[in-house]
Amino acid sequence: xxxxxxxxxxxxxxxxxxxxxxxxxxxxxxxxxxxxxxxxxxxxxxxxxxxxxxxxxxxxxxxxxxxxxxxxxxxxxxxxxxxxxxxxxxxxxxxxxxxxxxxxxxxxxxxxxxxxxxxxxxxxxxxxxxxxxxxxxxxxxxxxxxxxxxxxxxxxxxxxxxxxxxxxxxxxxxxxxxxxxxxxxxxxxxxxxxxxxxxxxxxxxxxxxxxxxxxxxxxxxxxxxxxxxxxxx
Numbered sequence: 025x026x027x028x029x030x031x032x033x034x035x036x037x038x039x040x041x042x043x044x045x046x047x048x049x050x051x052x053x054x055x056x057x058x059x060x061x062x063x064x065x066x067x068x069x070x071x072x073x074x075x076x077x078x079x080x081x082x083x084x085x086x087x088x089x090x091x092x093x094x095x096x097x098x099x100x101x102x103x104x105x106x107x108x109x110x111x112x113x114x115x116x117x118x119x120x121x122x123x124x125x126x127x128x129x130x131x132x133x134x135x136x137x138x139x140x141x142x143x144x145x146x147x148x149x150x151x152x153x154x155x156x157x158x159x160x161x162x163x164x165x166x167x168x169x170x171x172x173x174x175x176x177x178x179x180x181x182x183x184x185x186x187x188x189x190x191x192x193x194x195x196x197x198x199x200x201x202x203x204x205x206x207x208x209x210x211x212x213x214x215x216x217x218x219x220x221x222x223x224x225x226x227x228x229x230x231x232x233x234x235x236x237x238x239x240x241x242x243x244x245x246x247x248x249x250x251x252x253x254x255x256x257x
Contacts, residue, residue, distance in 0.1 A: 054078075084115075096124075128154070143168075159196070162186065171205075173197055194219075208233075227254040 054067025058074065065076040073088040081093045084101030096109040102117040113124035117132045128139035131146040139154035148159060152166040159171070159182060166188045173182040173196045182197040190205040198212040208217045208231075213224040222231040227238035236252035238245075245252070 081109075159184075162188065166190070171196060222252070227252070229253065229255075 054065050054069040054072075056062075056066075056069070056072075057064040061069070061071055062073040064074055065072050066078070068078050068080070068082065069076065070083055071085045071087070075090045076087060076092065078091075078093045079095070081091070081096040081101070084103075086102050086104070087107070088104045090105055091103055091107045093109050095111045096107075096113045096115060100116045103115055103120065103122065105120045106123075107113065107115070107118055107120065108123045109128070110125045112127040112129075113122055114127070114129045115122070116130070118130050118135065118137070120135045121138070122128060122130060122133060122136070123138045124140075124143065126141050128137060128143045129145065130137065130148075133145050133148045133152075134150060136151045136153070137143060137145060137148055139152075139157065141154070142156045142158070143152065143154050144158045145152070145160065145162075147161045147163070148166075149163045151164055152159075152162060152168065155169045157166060157168045157171050158173075159166075161183045163185045165186055166184070167190075169191045171184075171188055171190045171194045184194075184196055184199045184203065185201060187202045188194055188199070188204070190203075192205065193207045193209075194203045194205040195207075195209045197210065199210045199215060199217075201215045202218070203210070203213070203216070204218045206220045208219040208222045210224045212226040214228045216229055217224070217231040217233065217236070219233045221235045221237075222233045223237040224231075225239045227240060231238060231252040232250070235247070235249060237247050238252050238254050241252070241254050
């Protein structure tokens with residue numbers, strides 16, 4: 025599926041989530057079994073430690089423990105622990121395990137990020153699992169279906185530091201590590217590419233696949249079948 029189709033779908037999902045969230049100011053009204061800010065919570069508590077259930081998260085500061093919500097439209101809050109959004113998750117920072125149903129987004133994710141359909145992240149330190157992932161910086165392991173450059177341009181701004189395994193496509197700015205997919209593309213790659221088609225403008229490493237392109241190689245060695253490499257500067 026073309027990148028434009030993915031971006032259109034992402035825009036529609038974000039617009040729908042924002043429109044739904046804007047229908048209610050959602051004041052901080054909640055019921056707590058236990059202390060005021062700790063125990064078992066039902067409602068939109070801005071700060072809480074324990075087990076928390078809510079329809080829609082907005083204006084959240086810090087949640088510690090287990091947070092279960094239908095829709096998370098908070099872009100400034102922090103979750104520490106297990107955070108689940110049945111429809112969508114949108115947070116500034118998540119430390120632990122984050123799961124979003126249709127959409128999962130975070131500026132900073134430390135731990136495990138799961139997005140069955142679409143995920144977008146500024147910086148992921150840990151493990152990313154899902155279908156379509158649109159990242160800025162990934163440090164760790166990513167296993168998904170399609171991995172696309174967040175900056176949408178032929179630049180080296182989106183970076184993978186670690187291992188990325190994708191079924192159909194990996195298309196980012198720079199890879200420092202291992203990338204495995206049917207189609208691998210990066211402006212700069214340092215490490216190992218394994219796929220049917222591997223393309224990069226600047227290679228320092230090895231490409232293994234049916235068709236391998238390393239444009240910084242000498243003429244005659246830029247496009248090779250089965251294996252290509254560039255081990256110099």
